[in-house]
Amino acid sequence: MAKKSDPNSKLIAENRQARYHYAVEDTLEAGIMLFGSEVKSLRTGQTNIAESYASVEDGELWLINGYIAAYMQAGHFGHDERRKRKLLVSKRELSRLWNATQREGMTIVPLKMYFNEKGIAKLLIGIAKGKKLADKRETEAKRDWNRQKQRLLKQNN
Numbered sequence: 413m414a415k416k417s418d419p420n421s422k423l424i425a426e427n428r429q430a431r432y433h434y435a436v437e438d439t440l441e442a443g444i445m446l447f448g449s450e451v452k453s454l455r456t457g458q459t460n461i462a463e464s465y466a467s468v469e470d471g472e473l474w475l476i477n478g479y480i481a482a483y484m485q486a487g488h489f490g491h492d493e494r495r496k497r498k499l500l501v502s503k504r505e506l507s508r509l510w511n512a513t514q515r516e517g518m519t520i521v522p523l524k525m526y527f528n529e530k531g532i533a534k535l536l537i538g539i540a541k542g543k544k545l546a547d548k549r550e551t552e553a554k555r556d557w558n559r560q561k562q563r564l565l566k567q568n569n
Contacts (some may be wrong), residue, residue: 422526422527423524423525423526424454424457424459424525424526424527424533425457425459425460425461425524425525426461426523426524426525427461427462427464427521427522427523427524428462429462430521430522430523430538430540431523432543432548432551433542433543433548434519434521434538434540434541434542434543435540435541435542435543435547436521436523436538436539436540437518437538437539437540437541438538438539439523439536439537439538439539440501440505440509440536440537440538440539441534441535441536441537442466442473442499442500442501442534442535442536442537443499443500443501443532443533443534443535444475444497444498444499444500444525444533444534444535445497445498445499445500446480446497446533447491448486448489449482449483449486449489449491450480450483450491451533452483452485452486453480453481453482453483454480454525454527454533455527456481456483458480458481459478459479459480459481459525460478460479461475461478461479461522461525461535463477463479464476464477464478464479464522465477465519465520465521465522466499466509466520466521466522466537467513467520468506468509468510468513468520471506472498472506473498473499473500473501473506473509473520474496474497474498474499475496475497475498475499475522475535476496477494478494478497478522478525479493479494480493481493499535499537509539512539517541518539518540518541519539519540519541519542520537520538520539520540521537521538521540522535522536522537522538523536523537523538524536
């Protein structure tokens, strides 16, 4: 029997360029501290995490440069669209992220923003290393070859 899709669970935004520009080695789910007007705006799908990144500052994890559009019905109780938003992770995960960025030269990249099955906004972040131009070409060549292989198999059947 097919799974029923949960009305609360919904993909809000996806950073599709992240896997092209970075080699993602590990992923982690983090909560986000949001204002009410931000949640309302997320429910309408007006957000962008393509140019954003996460950073460990003063023992806390922050989402920087993430865009959540203003919610018009909020009036003067609205929010700043590109403010820093605190990400919620455990102390162990935070220390692991800090070690990866400071010692190993990795970057924390947001991959997806979504509502989980309970209706809570979550952010999937990846610990990644930047790709060189040759790595990007290799990834593109593999993707093209896989596409061509699928076409050939489809023609033979």
